[in-house]
Every structure is written in C-alpha cells, then in structure tokens.
Amino acid sequence: MALFGAWTFSLLISCITFFLVLRWRRKPKDGNLPPSPFRLPWLGNLLQVDIQNLFMSLYRLQEQYGPVFTVYMGPQPVVVLCGYEAIKEALVDNAEVFGGRARMLGMDDTMQNYGIGSSNGERWKELRNFCQSALRNFGVGKRSMEERIQEEAEFLVEALRKTEAKIHEEIDQVIGRNRRPCMDDRKKMPYTDAVIHEIHRYADVSPIGIPHLVTRDTQFRGYTIPKDTTVILFLTTALEDPCYFETPKKFNPAHFLDKNGDFRKNEAFLPFSAGKRVCLGENLARMEIFLFLTTVLQNFNLRTLQDREEIDILPEVHSSGKLPQPYQLSVVPR
Numbered sequence: 201m202a203l204f205g206a207w208t209f210s211l212l213i214s215c216i217t218f219f220l221v222l223r224w225r226r227k228p229k230d231g232n233l234p235p236s237p238f239r240l241p242w243l244g245n246l247l248q249v250d251i252q253n254l255f256m257s258l259y260r261l262q263e264q265y266g267p268v269f270t271v272y273m274g275p276q277p278v279v280v281l282c283g284y285e286a287i288k289e290a291l292v293d294n295a296e297v298f299g300g301r302a303r304m305l306g307m308d309d310t311m312q313n314y315g316i317g318s319s320n321g322e323r324w325k326e327l328r329n330f331c332q333s334a335l336r337n338f339g340v341g342k343r344s345m346e347e348r349i350q351e352e353a354e355f356l357v358e359a360l361r362k363t364e365a366k367i368h369e370e371i372d373q374v375i376g377r378n379r380r381p382c383m384d385d386r387k388k389m390p391y392t393d394a395v396i397h398e399i400h401r402y403a404d405v406s407p408i409g410i411p412h413l414v415t416r417d418t419q420f421r422g423y424t425i426p427k428d429t430t431v432i433l434f435l436t437t438a439l440e441d442p443c444y445f446e447t448p449k450k451f452n453p454a455h456f457l458d459k460n461g462d463f464r465k466n467e468a469f470l471p472f473s474a475g476k477r478v479c480l481g482e483n484l485a486r487m488e489i490f491l492f493l494t495t496v497l498q499n500f501n502l503r504t505l506q507d508r509e510e511i512d513i514l515p516e517v518h519s520s521g522k523l524p525q526p527y528q529l530s531v532v533p534r
C-alpha cells in the first residue's frame with residue numbers, strides 16, 4: 201500500500217511538472233523570438249550547450265534551426281544570427297538597433313562601463329571617437345605608424361638573427377634587400393593580399409566576436425526581438441558561408457582572387473565584424489600583419505620539419521576563440 205502511495209505521489213508530481221513546463225513554454229513573455237530548442241525552466245538550454253565548445257554547439261543548432269535562432273543561457277534568451285546575409289541584415293542594414301553591447305559577466309564590474317568594448321550609449325560614442333582620433337593621431341594609416349611597424353618588423357628579423365648566429369652570417373651574405381616593404385606595395389601584391397585575407401578567414405580568431413544587444417524592440421525576419429536582448433553574430437558562419445566561399449573548409453587564397461589573378465574583395469569577409477561596433481583596430485591589425493609577413497618572407501624561407509601535408513592547420517577551439525595549433529618551424533634565410 202505504501203509502495204502504491206509513493207508511486208501515485210511521484211506520478212502526480214511528474215504530471216504537475218510536465219504541465220507546468222508546457223505552460224511555461226507557451227508563455228509569450230519573450231515576445232515572438234526566433235525558434236529555440238526545448239528548454240528547461242531556469243536552466244534554459246544550458247544542458248544542450250557545451251560552454252567549453254560553444255561554437256560547435258551553435259554550429260549544430262544552426263544546422264537544425266537555420267540562420268536565426270534563440271538559445272536560452274539560463275532564463276536569458278540569446279538570439280544567434282548565422283551566415284553572411286543575416287549578419288549583414290543586422291549589423292549593416294539595421295546598424296543602429298543592433299549596435300548595442302551586451303552585458304558581459306565579469307567585464308561590467310571590471311570596466312564599470314568605461315571600456316570601449318563593453319560600454320553603450322553616449323559614453324561609448326565618446327570613447328569610440330576618442331580612441332579613433334587617438335589612433336589617428338598616433339598615425340594609423342599614416343606614414344609614421346607604418347614606419348614604426350616597419351621598424352618593429354625589422355626588430356623581429358633582428359631577434360630571429362640573434363637566436364641563430366649562423367643564420368646571421370648567411371642573411372648578411374644572401375639577402376639582397378634594397379628597401380623595406382611598405383603599405384603601398386599591397387595593391388601591387390594581389391596574391392600576398394589574398395593569402396593574408398585567407399589567413400584571417402581561416403584562422404577565425406574571434407568566432408562570435410563580442411555579443412551585441414538590441415537597443416529597442418525590433419522586427420527581424422518576421423520575429424520580434426525585445427529591447428536589451430543579447431544577440432550573437434556567429435562570424436564563423438559568414439567566413440565559411442558556402443554562398444560566398446567555394447571551399448569554405450579549406451585554406452584557399454583563390455577565395456580572394458579573380459580569374460586574372462587580381463585581388464577580389466569578398467563581402468562575407470567579416471573577421472573584424474561590421475557596422476557600428478566593427479573592430480576599431482582593423483586597419484592597424486591588417487597593416488601589422490602585412491608588414492610583418494612581407495618583411496619576414498622577404499628575408500627568410502619558412503620550412504616545416506615534418507611533411508607539410510601532415511601538419512594540421514585547423515585552428516584549435518578554445519572557450520574564448522580559436523588559436524593556431526603549434527608546430528615546429530625553421531626559419532631559413534633566403
């Protein structure tokens with residue numbers, strides 16, 4: 201009898217829980233948000249999402265739910281946008297409303313709304329203008345900054361020389377450098393430019409950028425996203441968008457070359473994101489990479505110790521981004 205009572209009791213509890221969950225799911229409190237996987241009260245989709253490998257979890261959800269879906273991080277809905285078209289529609293066509301920055305655990309306390317990357321509203325505008333002019337005054341895009349990077353690139357070459365005295369001598373004998381690479385060279389070097397773009401695309405160092413939030417209630421592709429909802433722009437899915445890149449999973453500089461071998465822009469190239477919150481350091485980062493790479497390659501051949509085919513160049517996924525896998529490289533003077 202006691203057993204029967206316990207059984208009835210647990211059946212009753214299960215039924216109540218089941219109906220509560222159903223009721224809770226139907227509640228329209230989140231407006232008409234994009235579809236989400238089945239979620240549990242309070243936990244949301246936390247059990248279905250691997251926080252250590254968020255990108256892979258989002259990838260799988262995208263396959264199931266398409267380019268616009270919602271995941272619940274606990275009770276908080278997070279709208280995820282995938283593929284170039286959806287990301288562009290939000291960041292470029294609706295720049296103002298998708299230009300807010302989401303609250304970030306830890307960052308808000310540390311930065312107290314003073315960080316350019318984490319602040320919003322008037323303070324963000326002031327910080328962004330200030331940083332932009334600081335970078336400009338510092339000489340980004342101008343000769344002075346270019347020269348500084350050129351010097352740094354030379355220090356790098358010097359540093360490489362110092363580690364290998366023999367290479368020093370060989371460099372002095374073999375290298376016939378007449379001048380340093382400069383930014384004006386880039387447009388005359390379409391293949392190098394394409395390789396650098398492809399490195400950015402393939403390395404995909406910041407797969408979800410920094411989360412945004414919508415600054416007011418907004419209609420997006422038939423859904424209603426309430427003000428202050430966090431939005432993740434899944435940049436990887438633009439960088440690997442099969443409509444824009446013929447071989448998205450392969451390292452292939454031809455993604456940025458036309459049939460004449462000239463450089464061709466690709467609008468889905470968004471490693472620095474787009475719109476109002478586009479990376480402030482984009483020009484600086486691209487200038488550095490061009491000058492470093494050309495200076496090193498002007499002076500050295502890069503040799504791998506293993507067969508190149510054996511090296512896994514697929515970037516490693518970390519909780520905050522992707523990093524190149526380590527492998528041994530010898531730097532040989534040309």
Ligand code: HEM
Nearest residue numbers: 316317406409410471472473474477478479480481484485
């Ligand atoms: C390969 C190098 C880099 C990559 C791939 C990269 C990528 C990104 C991405 C994806 C974002 C988020 C944009 C968004 O919210 O939509 C971002 C933001 C930002 N980046 Fe970069 N970044 C790089 C280098 C740099 C450098 C060198 C600087 C500094 C000079 C910099 C400064 C910033 C700042 C200040 C923001 C926040 C902008 C804002 O919220 O208004 N980044 N970056």
